[in-house]
Amino acid sequence: xxxxxxxxxxxxxxxxxxxxxxxxxxxxxxxxxxxxxxxxxxxxxxxxxxxxxxxxxxxxxxxxxxxxxxxxxxxxxxxxxxxxxxxxxxxxxxxxxxxxxxxxxxxxxxxxxxxxxxxxxxxxxxxxxxxxxxxxxxxxxxxxxxxxxxxxxxxxxxxxxxxxxxxxxxxxxxxxxxxxxxxxxxxxxxxxxxxxxxxxxxxxxxxxxxxxxxxxxxxxxxxxxxxxxxxxxxxxxxxxxxxxxxxxxxxxxxxxxxxxxxxxxxxxxxxxxxxxxxxxxxxxxxxxxxxxxxxxxxxxxxxxxxxxxxxxxxxxxxxxxxxxxxxxxxxxxxxxxxxxxxxxxxxxxxxxxxxxxxxxxxxxxxxxxxxxxxxxxxxxxxxxxxxxxxxxxxxxxxxxxxxxxxxxxxxxxxxxxxxxxxxxxxxxxxxxxxxxxxxxxxxxxxxxxxxxxxxxxxxxxxxxxxxxxxxxxxxxxxx
Amino acid sequence: xxxxxxxxxxxxxxxxxxxxxxxxxxxxxxxxxxxxxxxxxxxxxxxxxxxxxxxxxxxxxxxxxxxxxxxxxxxxxxxxxxxxxxxxxxxxxxxxxxxxxxxxxxxxxxxxxxxxxxxxxxxxxxxxxxxxxxxxxxxxxxxxxxxxxxxxxxxxxxxxxxxxxxxxxxxxxxxxxxxxxxxxxxxxxxxxxxxxxxxxxxxxxxxxxxxxxxxxxxxxxxxxxxxxxxxxxxxxxxxxxxxxxxxxxxxxxxxxxxxxxxxxxxxxxxxxxxxxxxxxxxxxxxxxxxxxxxxxxxxxxxxxxxxxxxxxxxxxxxxxxxxxxxxxxxxxxxxxxxxxxxxxxxxxxxxxxxxxxxxxxxxxxxxxxxxxxxxxxxxxxxxxxxxxxxxxxx
Numbered sequence: 062x063x064x065x066x067x068x069x070x071x072x073x074x075x076x077x078x079x080x081x082x083x084x085x086x087x088x089x090x091x092x093x094x095x096x097x098x099x100x101x102x103x104x105x106x107x108x109x110x111x112x113x114x115x116x117x118x119x120x121x122x123x124x125x126x127x128x129x130x131x132x133x134x135x136x137x138x139x140x141x142x143x144x145x146x147x148x149x150x151x152x153x154x155x156x157x158x159x160x161x162x163x164x165x166x167x168x169x170x171x172x173x174x175x176x177x178x179x180x181x182x183x184x185x186x187x188x189x190x191x192x193x194x195x196x197x198x199x200x201x202x203x204x205x206x207x208x209x210x211x212x213x214x215x216x217x218x219x220x221x222x223x224x225x226x227x228x229x230x231x232x233x234x235x236x237x238x239x240x241x242x243x244x245x246x247x248x249x250x251x252x253x254x255x256x257x258x259x260x261x262x263x264x265x266x267x268x269x270x271x272x273x274x275x276x277x278x279x280x281x282x283x284x285x286x287x288x289x290x291x292x293x294x295x296x297x298x299x300x301x302x303x304x305x306x307x308x309x310x311x312x313x314x315x316x317x318x319x320x321x322x323x324x325x326x327x328x329x330x331x332x333x334x335x336x337x338x339x340x341x342x343x344x345x346x347x348x349x350x351x352x353x354x355x356x357x358x359x360x361x362x363x364x365x366x367x368x369x370x371x372x373x374x375x376x377x378x379x380x381x382x383x384x385x386x387x388x389x390x391x392x393x394x395x396x397x398x399x400x401x402x403x404x405x406x407x408x409x410x411x412x413x414x415x416x417x418x419x420x421x422x423x424x425x426x427x428x429x430x431x432x433x434x435x436x437x438x439x440x441x442x443x444x445x446x447x448x449x450x451x452x453x454x455x456x457x458x459x460x461x462x463x464x465x466x467x468x469x470x471x472x473x474x475x476x477x478x479x480x481x482x483x484x485x486x487x488x489x490x491x492x493x494x495x496x497x498x499x500x501x502x503x504x505x506x507x508x509x510x511x512x513x514x515x516x517x518x519x520x521x522x523x524x525x526x527x528x529x530x531x532x533x534x535x536x537x538x539x540x
Numbered sequence: 541x542x543x544x545x546x547x548x549x550x551x552x553x554x555x556x557x558x559x560x561x562x563x564x565x566x567x568x569x570x571x572x573x574x575x576x577x578x579x580x581x582x583x584x585x586x587x588x589x590x591x592x593x594x595x596x597x598x599x600x601x602x603x604x605x606x607x608x609x610x611x612x613x614x615x616x617x618x619x620x621x622x623x624x625x626x627x628x629x630x631x632x633x634x635x636x637x638x639x640x641x642x643x644x645x646x647x648x649x650x651x652x653x654x655x656x657x658x659x660x661x662x663x664x665x666x667x668x669x670x671x672x673x674x675x676x677x678x679x680x681x682x683x684x685x686x687x688x689x690x691x692x693x694x695x696x697x698x699x700x701x702x703x704x705x706x707x708x709x710x711x712x713x714x715x716x717x718x719x720x721x722x723x724x725x726x727x728x729x730x731x732x733x734x735x736x737x738x739x740x741x742x743x744x745x746x747x748x749x750x751x752x753x754x755x756x757x758x759x760x761x762x763x764x765x766x767x768x769x770x771x772x773x774x775x776x777x778x779x780x781x782x783x784x785x786x787x788x789x790x791x792x793x794x795x796x797x798x799x800x801x802x803x804x805x806x807x808x809x810x811x812x813x814x815x816x817x818x819x820x821x822x823x824x825x826x827x828x829x830x831x832x833x834x835x836x837x838x839x840x841x842x843x844x845x846x847x848x849x850x851x852x853x854x855x856x857x858x859x860x861x862x863x864x865x866x867x868x869x870x871x872x873x874x875x876x877x878x879x880x881x882x883x884x885x886x887x888x889x890x891x892x893x894x895x896x897x898x899x900x901x902x903x904x905x906x907x908x909x910x911x912x913x914x915x916x917x918x919x920x921x922x923x924x925x926x927x928x929x930x931x932x933x934x
Contacts, residue, residue, distance in 0.1 A: 076809050077808045077809050077812065077848060077849065078807060078808070078809050096809070098761070098809065098810060098813060099761070100761030100762075100764065100765060100813065100817075100818075101813060101817070103761070103765040103768075104764070104765070104768065104817055107768050107769070283726055287726075287727075287730060302724065303724055303725070303726045303727065
């Protein structure tokens with residue numbers, strides 16, 4: 062069993078009480094993860110001013126070079142993982158073992174993290190809107206022909222992370238390039254990716270005292286969000302509610318991502334079926350950018366049926382099967398609870414599970430100590446139905462028929478929306494829609510991300526604020 | 541200060557075995573005396589005299605020692621909710637001044653317990669275990685814990701006075717904290733904690749020569765955090781007092797040398813963290829205790845790296861007894877080292893509580909020289925109930 066310590070900004074810390082991670086399918090212990098308390102976090106954060114100064118003193122070009130090396134190490138090196146050393150493949154195997162996410166998804170998402178490491182310059186250029194990177198050294202630049210000055214909003218960036226998909230780690234990876242020390246609170250079942258990225262950074266030369274890996278409990282997570290000048294947190298609407306009005310916390314919650322048909326494409330829905338299936342079900346349908354609703358002005362029944370036929374063939378497969386299409390629930394009671402929520406929703410008239418009608422078997426599948434939820438398409442008669450605007454940790458989408466003229470007023474918050482239309486007027490309306498965060502125009506799946514654009518906030522503008530800066534002209538030396 | 545009458549005699553014996561035997565004999569005699577007191581028509585407690593009518597045994601003749609305590613039904617703490625509170629005052633003490641202490645009370649009626657001298661006796665016994673080097677006689681105390689109708693508030697003040705000192709206190713309503721946390725008002729709970737710590741800093745800045753402190757794990761950590769962030773130095777400046785050379789950024793630097801602390805949040809990890817990171821590697825002494833309004837307080841075996849910071853508590857026998865029992869069968873004590881629910885009995889002339897299942901679980905510990913009776917270690921909220929417990933500040 063692997064022993065994973067906490068990394069307290071240069072100090073390796075092994076606690077007495079540890080979280081034991083077990084293999085989701087066999088229940089065999091895989092790792093023990095040391096835990097820190099909120100007061101330890103508070104104490105460690107007292108060192109961040111010094112750590113920040115150290116990181117700020119390293120030329121950004123040197124840091125970017127470290128990213129390039131770290132990208133290589135992340136993918137190709139055997140890196141320490143507590144008292145073990147893991148290759149990339151071993152890391153992916155452990156990741157899948159404790160999260161229940163199929164290996165094929167873990168591998169694919171881990172490579173997204175590697176992509177951001179390898180292409181960091183492009184990513185930060187996108188997030189800073191083309192600011193010359195040297196501005197991060199000087200705090201300002203005039204190279205664009207006008208003064209642009211920035212100051213850091215915090216000495217440390219805290220990230221309270223989830224366990225559901227390693228792809229989310231791409232979001233905090235640029236922090237060090239922005240010269241801000243980094244505190245990671247891993248998800249309980251997913252210490253693997255944060256730890257591996259930090260080890261890749263350390264091997265590439267990033268000072269250890271700007272990197273924290275602090276597994277902790279719920280109260281400790283609250284302390285991170287309270288004490289870090291800037292942070293990001295992942296959680297459902299209820300757990301994130303206390304931070305809704307806290308500008309220091311960037312919330313990554315439920316996505317409610319959607320595919321939206323325009324009038325002009327609604328009759329051609331069949332040509333978009335593969336795109337819809339990918340948006341709904343890619344990577345097991347667990348991401349906030351997976352579509353959870355399809356809105357169309359016409360053909361709702363036919364579209365729901367066609368989608369259901371496409372998805373009804375999906376079957377549970379072993380976690381290490383390269384053909385896996387859905388992930389297991391390591392805690393079967395969670396799958397059961399989600400299934401009950403869907404069933405409860407179906408009791409309200411005006412919705413039916415079309416996939417279950419096509420498949421003829423129940424959504425919930427139990428195998429040994431694990432459980433699966435099979436893809437589910439719910440045809441809702443109205444956007445007011447309780448199942449119309451729901452998001453779950455499996456491939457799930459509602460299909461709603463609604464007039465194009467009003468659809469954007471009804472969709473509500475939408476993290477990622479794909480507008481399937483060539484109608485310039487409708488596109489303009491989508492562009493102006495304040496409910497949509499990430500907008501894809503044309504046949505792009507909701508889950509296809511570009512890392513150089515903001516995702517539920519822009520990391521650069523979270524970590525830096527623009528300021529006015531003037532230098533007085535220097536008087537000519539007298540003779 | 542003179543001892544309050546009622547302290548049990550120390551257990552004697554040349555060997556541990558002999559001490560264990562003598563402690564048991566002392567417990568048997570004590571149980572007989574206390575049961576007769578509470579069930580005698582002359583001195584008895586109205587609640588128990590009434591309850592006895594439902595028993596199929598006679599407590600006056602059929603209870604001759606500890607083993608017979610099993611004859612009593614399991615004590616239900618619901619009996620403590622609501623009045624009249626006088627039903628708990630033994631007739632033999634009807635002319636004495638009575639305190640009432642409450643526990644819980646965030647929602648609904650709190651549980652009430654009457655007290656006359658018990659809290660004094662308990663804390664005087666506890667005082668005898670404190671090392672004078674770290675808790676100097678005559679030094680002043682800070683009570684950084686709950687105020688209001690809590691036993692702790694008066695008990696710590698008595699402890700300070702018993703040791704010749706004066707106790708400073710803060711205003712702290714734990715019910716408000718629990719309410720905030722239940723309603724997920726995290727920021728409000730934090731603001732209230734900050735308010736409590738600010739009061740403590742004001743006391744510490746007041747020049748009262750405070751060397752000893754009671755606090756809870758959470759408040760100890762919060763005080764440490766405030767000190768490290770220079771909040772006491774800020775308080776000094778705000779009252780026009782110079783910050784002493786070397787600063788005031790640690791608990792040690794405030795002049796505090798001994799901390800008496802309590803709560804089920806006392807885990808080995810927290811204790812290690814406190815010793816290593818808050819208390820200058822043990823230069824400031826800290827002793828954990830486990831207690832509640834019903835029992836009094838249990839002292840711990842010395843805690844430290846020699847024992848993996850394991851915390852083992854021993855009840856103040858014969859006045860109280862801790863058993864670690866099978867949660868599905870309270871008559872079955874688990875083997876030494878085994879895990880079970882904490883079953884508590886209290887035997888004082890003021891208060892009789894036979895076999896009360898605590899909301900905690902832990903491992904059964906063997907007797908040792910200082911406490912030759914069973915103890916409990918690893919105390920934590922009972923797993924089957926833990927989901928419903930909101931831990932506030934203590």
